[in-house]
Amino acid sequence: MKRYSHTSRFSISHFDANKAKVAKKYDIGDKGYLTDSELAKLYVTEVHGAESYGPDDLNDALTFLGVSTQIRAMYTDLWSVISYYGAANTWRGNFRFNFGCGNARTGRTYVSSVESMVFEFVLDLFSTDFLVENLDDAALFVGPKDFQGQASPWNVDPGYSSRTKIWYWSRSGLYPVIYPNLLQCTATLDSLRTLAGTSGGVSFYGMLVLGGVTYWVNNESQPYANFFVPISDLQSSGTP
Numbered sequence: 389m390k391r392y393s394h395t396s397r398f399s400i401s402h403f404d405a406n407k408a409k410v411a412k413k414y415d416i417g418d419k420g421y422l423t424d425s426e427l428a429k430l431y432v433t434e435v436h437g438a439e440s441y442g443p444d445d446l447n448d449a450l451t452f453l454g455v456s457t458q459i460r461a462m463y464t465d466l467w468s469v470i471s472y473y474g475a476a477n478t479w480r481g482n483f484r485f486n487f488g489c490g491n492a493r494t495g496r497t498y499v500s501s502v503e504s505m506v507f508e509f510v511l512d513l514f515s516t517d518f519l520v521e522n523l524d525d526a527a528l529f530v531g532p533k534d535f536q537g538q539a540s541p542w543n544v545d546p547g548y549s550s551r552t553k554i555w556y557w558s559r560s561g562l563y564p565v566i567y568p569n570l571l572q573c574t575a576t577l578d579s580l581r582t583l584a585g586t587s588g589g590v591s592f593y594g595m596l597v598l599g600g601v602t603y604w605v606n607n608e609s610q611p612y613a614n615f616f617v618p619i620s621d622l623q624s625s626g627t628p
Contacts, residue, residue, distance in 0.1 A: 389526045389548055398422045398463070404454025410434060411453065424553055424564075469549045469572055472497055476508040476572070480615040481607035488514030490569075492592075492607070492615045496625070497574070503624055504574045505617070507544070509594055509605060512568035516551040519569055523548060525597040526571050530580070532587035536612055542583065546573040546594075581622050589618040 399421045400411050414430045415422055422430065428441035431449045441449070450460045476495035483490060490511040497506055507528055511519065528544040549570045571594065584590045591614035594605030607613040 389523075389545055398424075398427050398450075398453075402453075402455050402459050407453045466549055466552065469547060469570060470554060470567060472506045472572060472574065473508070473567060473570060476506040478621070480617065483509075483605050483607065483609050485603060485609070487518065487598075490514065492594075492605070494617055494621070496577070496621075499574050499576075503577045505577060505580060505622070506572060506574050507546070507592060509546075509571040510568055511571065514569055516569055519548075519598075520550055522599045523596065524600065525595075527595040528571070528573055528592060529595070530575065530583065530590055530592040532584055533589045533591050533616065534587065535591055535614070542575070544573045544575070546571045577622050577624055580617075581619070584619055584622060589616055589620075589622065591616050 400408050400415060401420070403411055411422055411430060412418075414426045416426065427449055431441045431445060431452070432438050435449070435452055438445070446463065447460065450463060455463075472495075474495075475497035476493040478494050480492040480494055483492065488511065490509060490513060493506075493508045493510060495506045495508075497504055507530070509528075526546055526548060528542075528546050530542045530544060549567070549572070551566065551569050553564045553566050580590055593607075593614045596603045596605060604611070607615050
């Protein structure tokens with residue numbers, strides 16, 4: 389399971405040693421990280437020529453702070469998750485546990501110019517701190533319609549994005565949009581149609597490993613009740 393770094397918490401330990409000293413001046417409460425608003429204030433104050441701060445400045449801000457390329461990607465790669473979040477606009481069912489609940493969604497998009505489907509578990513009624521501290525692993529299983537258990541499905545490794553706030557510009561100024569905790573992955577429509585065969589579509593369910601305990605993500609939390617995508621939703625729309 390890939391983890392995307394929280395873009396509302398920028399760990400000072402990721403910064404160059406000299407820039408870390410600068411960053412600590414903006415760390416209100418000595419938390420050990422900068423919030424998005426604290427990073428924005430540092431950027432416009434410390435970076436020569438910077439008059440404002442927005443989402444497009446994130447990479448420049450992290451470069452200024454000496455964050456390594458690998459770690460910087462953990463923050464900036466979150467943009468792919470955010471962009472696909474809006475594409476997953478078809479509700480497929482709900483799930484619930486005694487510690488949280490959410491819903492499953494799918495949607496169509498283009499990934500590297502290839503028509504694809506987004507699979508998404510929206511963990512919007514889960515505590516973010518609980519997930520960050522306890523989510524050890526996750527998986528998505530996709531197979532032909534009504535497949536049971538793990539009989540010949542795909543085992544897909546989703547990415548986890550914790551609840552995060554992204555700042556956007558508008559004519560009236562800077563405004564925030566909060567995105568929920570997400571587990572997300574994509575697959576090409578061609579491969580999904582092949583997987584569906586003559587069954588009439590594909591079914592899917594999920595797995596969460598929290599604190600070493602495995603939980604199955606099923607439709608309405610009923611055992612073996614998979615979420616379903618009909619074959620009509622897997623047909624190509626043509627050109628991008």
